[in-house]
Amino acid sequence: MDYNWNWTVLFQEPYLGWLISGVRWTFSVALAAWVIAMAVGIAVGVGRTVPSRPIRFICTAYVELFRNVPLLVQLFLWYFVVPELVPDDAGRWMKRDMPNPEYVTAVVALGLYTASRVAEQVRAGIEAVGKGLTKAAYANGLSVGQTYRHVLLPISFRMIVPPMTSEFLTIFKNSSLALTIGLLELTAQSRQIAEYTFQGFEAYAAATVIYISIALLATILMHGLERYSRIPGFISGGR
């Protein structure tokens, strides 16, 4: 294997600057999308468990739709197709005046896609709390809203912290798809460095190490949260 090693390339300008800017974009896409994913995902996940049939149907349809189309296709739909389908004025605005179109599109697409996965975790969490507690709450005279607010959500949110950790990691990894619409996040920057310098090994290794550090950091943070939020006697802390 012929290969000229040159690790110093990673610390030269402009390449170091590219990497740093890539990390910034990765974080800003992932974190902003996470906010959308949590908000929409919790709403949809709760919606799948409520007594009302139409709401359940809509929320189930949302999950099935967003889960069964590849994220890449969704990204292209938001980027290329949606501006053509909305009313003319809005479309013109999206195409011409919207600030940072790649960023906004990536955040919306990734957020709504991840929402469908978050919704499944939320639903599973609520179902795991069990019918018994729900019935007990109703028997005590709590309304549906009160049952969710005081019984189901507080317990289920604390139980789903571990699976949410892996969703949180996944959103960082999935943010790399934004490169397909031209957003220069971490993976895109490492590829660009590889193409400019022919030092593919170093460039991809740098990105890999950074992603692994993000994963480690997120795992440690969420572990802390897990320990803090664990309910004694419920499955997560059990055994």
Place this chain on the structure above:
Amino acid sequence: MGDFDFQVIIENLPFLWQGLQMSLLLTVLAMLGGIVAGTILALMRLSGVAPLSIFAATYVYLIRSVPLILIIFWFYFLVPLALGRPIGSFYSALIAFTLFEAAYYSEIIRAGIQSVRRGQVQAGRATGLSYMQVQRYIVLPQAFRNMIPILVTQGIILFQDTSLVFVVSLRDFMTDSSIIARTEGRLIEMYIFAALVYFVICFAGSLFVRRLQGARNT
């Protein structure tokens, strides 16, 4: 939106079908390879031999921390370098997907193996079977039967993930759709059609998984 052009889809169906075949081929091969490699990793992880289980655990952790696109780039770059000559992007992609999926399958398979009760392993050992024989004749057959629904679900995810070969321009269904979209200037039609095709296949797959689970629960 009144001028949705079905013609462009119909005219290009043979080309799209070729792409879809590529996506399916990649899915099936990477799934088979991933399950084989994943089984080996899971057995290493559970073997109780420290170097093997540390290797397997590290491998799984590393692969699962990194985006699939980066792994595709890695192998696109590494495979020709290691072989000393260029090979088609298909093989690079296939290797990347197989090794990537192996990490995910190994976690599924590990859980499946652990779902087989310990008493069965002990009974097997007590009747004089070796470790490998116990795995082969007692644990793995039962574990795989328990795992079929999850393995299929992972296959559906893999099928969706194959669309990412778009980043190295391998001619799968996604790449072909976008080629037509751009050359014919019909982005709306092609991307909606692509979404529809993926949706129908994946949704049908998930209904199939539900039936499998239903059949198992009764």
